[in-house]
Amino acid sequence: xxxxxxxxxxYPKPESVPVPDWFKAGPGIRTGQEGYSAQEYNDFRKxxxxxxxxxxxxxxxxxxxxxxxxxxxxxxxxxxxxxxENFVYHFCRQLDGFSFDQLxxxxxxxxxxxxxxxxxxxxxxxxxxxxxxxxHWKASQALTEHPVKITIPGPMTIIGTTKNRFYKDRRDLSxxxxxxxxxxVRALADAGCKYIQIDEPLMMREPDIAKEYGIEHVxxxxxxxxxxxxxxxxxxxxYPLYLDQEDYLKADRSxxxxxxxxxxxxxxxxxxxxxxHCPTDLSFLSKFSHTTVVLGVVAIARSRVEPVxxxxxxxxxxxxxxxxxxxxxxxxxxxxxLPRDVLRAKLxxxxxxxxxxxxx
Numbered sequence: 001x002x003x004x005x006x007x008x009x010x011y012p013k014p015e016s017v018p019v020p021d022w023f024k025a026g027p028g029i030r031t032g033q034e035g036y037s038a039q040e041y042n043d044f045r046k047x048x049x050x051x052x053x054x055x056x057x058x059x060x061x062x063x064x065x066x067x068x069x070x071x072x073x074x075x076x077x078x079x080x081x082x083x084x085e086n087f088v089y090h091f092c093r094q095l096d097g098f099s100f101d102q103l104x105x106x107x108x109x110x111x112x113x114x115x116x117x118x119x120x121x122x123x124x125x126x127x128x129x130x131x132x133x134x135x136h137w138k139a140s141q142a143l144t145e146h147p148v149k150i151t152i153p154g155p156m157t158i159i160g161t162t163k164n165r166f167y168k169d170r171r172d173l174s175x176x177x178x179x180x181x182x183x184x185v186r187a188l189a190d191a192g193c194k195y196i197q198i199d200e201p202l203m204m205r206e207p208d209i210a211k212e213y214g215i216e217h218v219x220x221x222x223x224x225x226x227x228x229x230x231x232x233x234x235x236x237x238x239y240p241l242y243l244d245q246e247d248y249l250k251a252d253r254s255x256x257x258x259x260x261x262x263x264x265x266x267x268x269x270x271x272x273x274x275x276x277h278c279p280t281d282l283s284f285l286s287k288f289s290h291t292t293v294v295l296g297v298v299a300i301a302r303s304r305v306e307p308v309x310x311x312x313x314x315x316x317x318x319x320x321x322x323x324x325x326x327x328x329x330x331x332x333x334x335x336x337x338l339p340r341d342v343l344r345a346k347l348x349x350x351x352x353x354x355x356x357x358x359x360x
Contacts, residue, residue: 152197204256
């Protein structure tokens with residue numbers, strides 16, 4: 001069997017979908033290092049004339065994204081996160097406790113970015129009895145026979161992209177978020193979702209917190225899931241501000257090796273990491289004796305298309321330290337920055353490379 005392939009989450013939004021997009025923030029928002037503001041989505045919602053028409057536009061775009069991935073040959077697909085402004089705020093907006101009117105300017109990512117963060121102003125809890133992302137996953141899964149992976153932001157990453165003005169410390173807020181996220185993943189599993197990914201790139205920015213309680217908390221988010229559900233955690237090293245930016249301050253990739261033992265014993269099935277943007281020594285993969293590694297083999301913020309043989313070379317290197325059944329190929333992270341023709345070329349080469357393994 002060839003190596004399995006997947007994508008991480010986001011896809012470029014087509015022009016037909018008017019939802020504001022972190023990947024293409026409006027004029028004046030990204031002046032210098034300033035990034036996306038949640039105010040863009042606030043303003044957008046005020047101007048929506050027809051929810052029915054908006055949903056039609058979103059569904060049409062999701063259908064196209066799903067079809068493109070299946071045509072290319074991706075094994076585990078996503079809905080492209082088309083309905084989301086970014087991978088965190090869509091979730092927080094549907095919880096009690098977050099204010100998207102009281103925004104605070106925050107510099108984060110080791111000084112790499114400045115954005116306007118929503119604030120935590122009261123107890124974080126579900127707004128009602130309905131799960132947040134379940135209906136969206138059902139709608140996407142109904143469009144295809146391929147398994148659709150759902151993505152949910154993790155506690156550390158939510159905390160790292162919001163401003164706490166209520167809880168006494170980050171750990172207390174994290175515990176509240178674990179309860180909320182676990183409720184979501186249980187509902188998804190009960191409905192038949194087989195691939196659930198929690199996005200925790202902040203683990204790579206704050207390794208001390210990850211060691212102290214962050215890894216434990218993301219593992220607890222999956223508590224109670226049946227064995228047939230694949231539980232994945234995504235931990236990339238950070239998005240740049242724009243395509244082909246070369247001076248962005250990525251997280252230290254040596255942290256994968258430093259955190260490997262704790263991650264491997266945490267109890268989730270897959271860990272998604274990046275390698276294509278800046279390849280590193282892959283010998284740390286030998287520390288994973290249980291976990292399947294989802295290895296980033298194409299860069300998501302560089303327009304250069306990786307040749308098949310280049311991808312094969314990194315896969316051969318990874319297979320020196322992991323058996324083929326515990327290696328999955330993917331992009332480094334979400335694909336929202338890439339022009340569609342470049343995106344297609346990268347994914348096609350990734351799939352072509354995957355089909356050549358295991359080698360005789």
